[in-house]
Amino acid sequence: MREQIARRFRRLPPTPAVHAQLSLSGDRFERIHGFRLATYMKLTLQIQLFPDKEQAGLLQLTMERFNEARSWLAAQAYELGVANKVKLQQLFYYDLREKFGLSAQMAALCIRHVGGTYNRDKNIKPVFRKHAAMPYDSRIMSFKGVDRVSLLTLEGRVIVPFVMGKYQHERFSLAKGQSDLVRRKDGKWFLLVTADVPDKTPIRATDFIGVDLGVVNIATDSDGEVYTSDKVEGVRQHYRRTRRSLQQKATEQKRSGKRPKNVRRKLKGLSGRERRFKADTNHCISKKLVEKATGTNRGIALEELTGIRDRTRFRKAQRDKMSKWSFAELRGFVEYKARLAGVPVVAVDPRNTSRTCPECGHIDKGNRLVRGIFLCRQCGHFDHADVVGATNIASAAKVAWREVAEPQLERAA
Numbered sequence: 001m002r003e004q005i006a007r008r009f010r011r012l013p014p015t016p017a018v019h020a021q022l023s024l025s026g027d028r029f030e031r032i033h034g035f036r037l038a039t040y041m042k043l044t045l046q047i048q049l050f051p052d053k054e055q056a057g058l059l060q061l062t063m064e065r066f067n068e069a070r071s072w073l074a075a076q077a078y079e080l081g082v083a084n085k086v087k088l089q090q091l092f093y094y095d096l097r098e099k100f101g102l103s104a105q106m107a108a109l110c111i112r113h114v115g116g117t118y119n120r121d122k123n124i125k126p127v128f129r130k131h132a133a134m135p136y137d138s139r140i141m142s143f144k145g146v147d148r149v150s151l152l153t154l155e156g157r158v159i160v161p162f163v164m165g166k167y168q169h170e171r172f173s174l175a176k177g178q179s180d181l182v183r184r185k186d187g188k189w190f191l192l193v194t195a196d197v198p199d200k201t202p203i204r205a206t207d208f209i210g211v212d213l214g215v216v217n218i219a220t221d222s223d224g225e226v227y228t229s230d231k232v233e234g235v236r237q238h239y240r241r242t243r244r245s246l247q248q249k250a251t252e253q254k255r256s257g258k259r260p261k262n263v264r265r266k267l268k269g270l271s272g273r274e275r276r277f278k279a280d281t282n283h284c285i286s287k288k289l290v291e292k293a294t295g296t297n298r299g300i301a302l303e304e305l306t307g308i309r310d311r312t313r314f315r316k317a318q319r320d321k322m323s324k325w326s327f328a329e330l331r332g333f334v335e336y337k338a339r340l341a342g343v344p345v346v347a348v349d350p351r352n353t354s355r356t357c358p359e360c361g362h363i364d365k366g367n368r369l370v371r372g373i374f375l376c377r378q379c380g381h382f383d384h385a386d387v388v389g390a391t392n393i394a395s396a397a398k399v400a401w402r403e404v405a406e407p408q409l410e411r412a413a
């Protein structure tokens with residue numbers, strides 16, 4: 001065993017002088033040494049519903065009435081200081097049915113939910129928005145195959161078609177009965193279905209893919225693949241321009257004494273669309289990275305994220321742009337996708353990753369005189385700066401893995 005490991009690491013390039021710190025506490029360490037057996041992770045599958053006009057009307061009416069009933073019941077519970085579900089049932093079941101027209105199952109669901117919410121914090125009187133997500137459990141909802149779902153409304157059950165993506169499809173069999181019906185502001189309907197997905201047994205990584213996060217390119221990996229496109233940058237700039245002109249308009253309207261309500265609304269919609277676009281991009285990048293790692297028996301090495309925004313390698317103008325991209329989200333996506341695929345994730349200290357030569361280990365600010373280009377002042381090694389960063393991150397992870405995780409694995413074997 002020891003020999004095998006030694007052989008495996010003899011092939012590695014010379015160790016560059018990069019600080020490699022592994023946090024050995026809690027969850028992350030478990031992820032690194034990977035002894036943990038099958039555990040489960042809660043995922044939410046988002047399924048878009050396509051109700052016809054009549055069905056949508058019924059769903060909306062049901063949702064509004066249910067939320068009205070919930071708020072009313074919560075007020076009663078708060079006033080009396082009663083969170084006990086049996087007691088609430090005895091006191092208010094008939095009111096819920098008569099006042100709000102809820103069916104027997106819906107009234108029961110309403111009582112369970114209000115009891116639970118109020119019980120969590122008795123100092124707050126829960127109030128539910130008109131279109132707050134409505135819980136649906138197996139008593140009032142059932143799937144009819146893989147493309148239709150039966151939902152109970154105030155006027156009986158409606159059978160609504162839905163469409164699942166490949167991702168949802170693969171995990172659909174793990175879905176439990178618990179779901180939430182959601183009406184998005186743009187009028188689209190979704191079912192958020194809870195699923196328990198087992199983790200894969202972690203692979204024994206023999207190598208790592210280093211990932212450099214940056215301003216010009218969102219992510220660059222140590223294989224030299226760059227994860228950004230003109231499209232990303234184009235869309236980013238488009239949103240920026242639109243936002244700026246809308247903000248200007250709002251200021252002008254305010255100055256002339258008008259309330260810039262329309263402009264405000266547009267701005268809000270814009271930020272939602274931009275957020276979804278960014279989340280989509282982050283999903284794509286993380287998916288590609290994890291697929292690559294799974295296919296080649298490698299782990300993934302990321303920079304420790306603390307302080308990524310005030311790192312000196314970003315100039316002021318870039319920092320503004322930087323803060324607009326959610327690296328924390330990207331990292332979160334990588335981590336949970338990796339966990340599901342059994343790919344270990346190692347976090348390394350990002351200090352010097354951009355100025356260390358991966359060939360000779362020379363550390364020098366001057367190695368990066370020109371933006372985007374790395375040129376070692378000692379050995380003349382020349383490469384794309386982000387690729388150098390990613391390579392150093394991968395090397396640091398290998399060192400840390402060899403020093404910390406492998407001995408642990410051996411001891412356990």
Ligand SMILES: [Zn+2]
Binds near residue numbers: 379
């Ligand atoms: Zn060098």
